[in-house]
Amino acid sequence: MSGVNKYRLAFVEYYLRRFAAKEHRILELGCGMGQYRDSTSACYVGLDVTSRNYKDGYPRVVDIVASGTAIPARDQSYDLVFSVGALYQMPDPLKVLYESHRLLTPEGRGLFAEYNRRTLNRLEIEEGVKRPNWTPWGLKHLLQQAGFRKCELLPPIPREVKQPAKSFRLILEELVGQWAIVTGVK
Ligand SMILES: C[S@@+](CC[C@H](N)C(=O)[O-])C[C@H]1O[C@@H](n2cnc3c(N)ncnc32)[C@H](O)[C@@H]1O
DSSP: OGGGGGGOOHHHHHHHHHHOOTTOEEEEETOTTOTTGGGOSSEEEEEESOOSOOTTSOOOOOSEESOTTSOOSOTTOEEEEEEESOGGGSSOHHHHHHHHHHHEEEEEEEEEEEEOHHHHHHHHHHHTOOOOOOOHHHHHHHHHHTTOEEEEEEOSOSSOOOTTHHHHHHHHHHHHOOEEEEEEEO
């Protein structure tokens, strides 16, 4: 696993520490290399639509091979469901959010750290595949549509940021950054 440590994002590790307790079960959607498996003391499960290695040889380390649109797990079986730059590749993001909501325990949390529309527009051109075009506020609305409450935008920073610096950082990210990060509870 050590080779993939460089792919861990400090802000993702921070939010996992903040939102996942040792006794929690957590599910990562579109886990790829599963680089956050060791970033948390919670019981981590990684789901991806494939367990094949990436083209550059990096392994996917996957516990459940399935699509985020139809997750083979019981209702209320996870305390946290999260994704990092993966929801955008899934065929029906809203359906994935409904699935995530279904899997969560009452008061369980969703955390979606996704590329923003600047990055998605670039990827769409580079990869020639249609991608979502969400703003952070649009992604937040999708979570709300799926039933999440207390939805909140988060900046890609590995520490707590209070208002008004938080709003400034979110707007800056939308203008020149690459992330749209939303959390909400069941
Ligand atoms: C850009 S990679 C990100 C991987 C990892 N989250 C990371 O941060 O490095 C997107 C991942 O989503 C997975 N994926 C694509 N469509 C999916 C689907 N319908 N259900 C589950 N995973 C999917 C891909 O196989 C890939 O591993």
